[in-house]
Amino acid sequence: MTDASRLHNWGRWGSDDEIGTANYLTPETIVAAAKLVRRGLVISCAIPLEEGGPVYPTRIQPKHVMTSTGADFAAGKPGSGRVPEGGIKFADDYIFAALQCSTQWDGLAHAWYGSQLYNGVAETEIRGTGAHRLGIEKLHRHFVGRGVLLDLPPVINQGARLAPGYPITADDLDRVAASEGVAIESGDIVLVRTGHLAWFYELKDKREFWQGAPGLGRTTVEWLHRHEVAAVAMDTAAIEVQPCETPGATLPLHGALIRDLGLTLGELFTLDALADACREDGRYEFLFVEPLLRITGAVGSPLNPLAIK
Amino acid sequence: MTDASRLHNWGRWGSDDEIGTANYLTPETIVAAAKLVRRGLVISCAIPLEEGGPVYPTRIQPKHVMTSTGADFAAGKPGSGRVPEGGIKFADDYIFAALQCSTQWDGLAHAWYGSQLYNGVAETEIRGTGAHRLGIEKLHRHFVGRGVLLDLPPVINQGARLAPGYPITADDLDRVAASEGVAIESGDIVLVRTGHLAWFYELKDKREFWQGAPGLGRTTVEWLHRHEVAAVAMDTAAIEVQPCETPGATLPLHGALIRDLGLTLGELFTLDALADACREDGRYEFLFVEPLLRITGAVGSPLNPLAIK
Amino acid sequence: MTDASRLHNWGRWGSDDEIGTANYLTPETIVAAAKLVRRGLVISCAIPLEEGGPVYPTRIQPKHVMTSTGADFAAGKPGSGRVPEGGIKFADDYIFAALQCSTQWDGLAHAWYGSQLYNGVAETEIRGTGAHRLGIEKLHRHFVGRGVLLDLPPVINQGARLAPGYPITADDLDRVAASEGVAIESGDIVLVRTGHLAWFYELKDKREFWQGAPGLGRTTVEWLHRHEVAAVAMDTAAIEVQPCETPGATLPLHGALIRDLGLTLGELFTLDALADACREDGRYEFLFVEPLLRITGAVGSPLNPLAIK
């Protein structure tokens, strides 16, 4: 059960609901979002998925492997068939990776507290064979909507990246939205930029990156709930501030957002190019399309989110 | 070198071009595509990515593995931190998979003949360390455009799925487009439905599925080139007809399209739900957004393509 | 708890024991086994570990991948260092595989019934993070001993492989031992040949191989216990007869042997060359050395068992 004094959406969309705040994405919000396309400019929010990237210390690096290469054919491997001469040649590849090894989405089966996940799903439903409820495949037709970028550094920190440990408040979000002249609407996919991610690529010793991060603080939970935000994504690895504001707590907003609100999260989104483009045309709202891979029973997914202005 | 008598786009977008016909996607085509959104209906063209799916016989099945589960916590694994009580709990997962194990994209480094790939890139550039040129990451900001569905069975085969070995002709494509009242435009992403994929899920012995398939025949190469199609995707595993029309040839259109035209391909797209929706509202054009994963040096990518009506 | 009417070794070697019948391997048995080496002939019982091998239908094929090849260097990748000229070149590789994808060992954490494994270990000790008790690494200094080959076909079936579904009895084992002039001793590693494995490589449709197999029947449990056999290995995928003798049961001997007796098992051992060598010199006892990989928390291991005559 969930604590009635905590904000939550259990039962809001029915006792069998498995998509949480993705329910705020409606045909109307999608039609309105499409109308935001003016320039025909596409900006990806994905970082390169490769070895050496910002993989959370509890996971191992992804490994991309080639099983057939041009070098093999140059070395004498024959092509297939007689036409064209020499046959057709194919390169092929595999990957071994944590689904959350790069720009990633946390699904509803990724985090919880107590013995239940979002909407009362028993934790025993998440097993060796995968997430039997709340799997990421339940969200495979979603996450098309109005994207809003809240670019914090220019407003909150004179343009500099927010410091590790800085807890973003609801006030911060409101100030930035006001400064940008954008209003948050039901069904929005809110992208919050801190500037933190670029720091990873500047560091010589990457271990520093994991010592702490700016991120959402506790006052943002009510804000996200009140605004009926469909999803939130950031340019940090864990969305919420680290170390946590509450002594002794570990990533409590993952519980408040994913488990209680049914609000899923995007992490390690690169938002610098998007921020540049928004600053350029003064518009911080756009069509946002970020399909998750339809992996049965997965709790997370890699993705390549696209902002379309 | 490429045979001057063959249709090709080498040099068309410069000698260093690495995205081929994705160049047909322009801000104008994207703005126009966004205007096609009327209903706010999102349809995914991804099949489930799971064991037991239609994996080409030259590859092995994908394996999704859980590294932390709700069952583990129920079995006594402690959560993290002291707040909330019992700590936060995380489920996590990994995957080992051929990048082309499910709904997939063939990049420009996936297929060629002779010793050069698209735009004269030496095959030795595709090595154990990946595709050093023409990698799929070069296409990570693309594939947003006007999608057009050419649903062949209703027009070509009385609604029944096309038979294995049926070579689709340029005339077939024209007939269907005319029947649907849709005109192909430069920069379009053309989706061709044969009905073949559903057959995989009906078969008891899946090996039958790989004996042959309907697909594009040789006359479609000039058609795709003339129409300046940005990409083509189908509900088959290999796009082109199998067995091939030309005796002794193996998948020659992969050479003609990917290598010569620089036209990349989508395979194992499920198009049945999209066809139903198009039939319902009579509109076979829509916004199509299909981001590829930004995997450095990859030759293919899994994806979840979304049609937005 | 275990049923007192069933044969078992719980508590026999202490309540904390995690190696079961490997306890029968003593310095004395090892010294005696080494004395059996006469010819200096080494015979491996491992089948090739490669794609296309006899992988149990519940698992996927192993995938061996090269991350650096000679072809890459021939294609232009530079060697390392200036000496010797051109530098040193390295090929390197990885594997993704079920630990029981080929010639394999079933550890004490692999099989059980009820809520406890061998020696009363709670099943909750076997979690997403591995086997916290009874892991295969507990057996990494074991399995050196006197090997005895019981070659059944010549005695039981006129030299032909045993038929699928044939339940090997204690009497069968005694008859063969007597015919070979070999007595089973405490601490022996008993290898039982049925001839079944070679059939896999003859079959055109490999799926037939999984329809049934000869194997140990229920009377062998007491025989193995009475003889204080340290381990048993066979040229089948599952040791015990399939389909099972008991209607409705699935692999019950895995429970009787692994869970109750603490007797671990080797599967998919190729015993044909060993049988030939034994027939040649008339000696069916030999030094047997079969190290398991020291994989922390694993429940199984691939291996290459060696018989030394």
Place this chain on the structure above:
Amino acid sequence: MTDASRLHNWGRWGSDDEIGTANYLTPETIVAAAKLVRRGLVISCAIPLEEGGPVYPTRIQPKHVMTSTGADFAAGKPGSGRVPEGGIKFADDYIFAALQCSTQWDGLAHAWYGSQLYNGVAETEIRGTGAHRLGIEKLHRHFVGRGVLLDLPPVINQGARLAPGYPITADDLDRVAASEGVAIESGDIVLVRTGHLAWFYELKDKREFWQGAPGLGRTTVEWLHRHEVAAVAMDTAAIEVQPCETPGATLPLHGALIRDLGLTLGELFTLDALADACREDGRYEFLFVEPLLRITGAVGSPLNPLAIK
């Protein structure tokens, strides 16, 4: 071609030979080695194969994953079959790992210089599909023989581990052998202990471990060749001294040993327990059995080498 002024074994065992100095292992040497077993004591030279171990910086950590666990069954997954009650339960696992991620063997296809490997094999034979010549499977019936431990620290460095960068000389090896009262014989598997590996487990910052290591220096090549050593293994990651004695060279002994002599190498062997046992009984020779996994086309293999005294 190989430089005639360099020591080499090309052609020594025929132009098609693919096992190099493993040819020194003969029935006679194996029979004699078995006679060395006196105590019946088995000592493993394998370190734990697990995440966090000493993986060479060019590789990624191994990942052991469970696909079925006791926790899953405790969470409600049913066992198989009706007998015994509740059915049989199986835990199962997979691994993704560099074949040289832990205690490992370097095969003849692992290292070379110029365009040829051992015995003139063209480097193009080592491709995306594996090592078509010199694969590690060629050595699957080998490496049973007389093991000799040369424990350097007590003789060379007052018992302390050798320092990073210390080049072991032929004289060092002779001194230690003399001190131990052991003579090197044709077909021996020589284990050289430096004490370096234990340092990895003491270090807080593991990156220090890779800054340099003690190891074989150039004078040992002739020594190994003259003594007809079948294989050499050490408690370091790369056998030879790092940084190299020769400025600008990178791991040149891998070329001199593997490519020129056809002498394969074992790395990351833990030799501390073995050294203790040898010091205890004063005997530095023993039966040594170290089977490699029979992985088709592999260039390396994990293993669990056993010394039997």
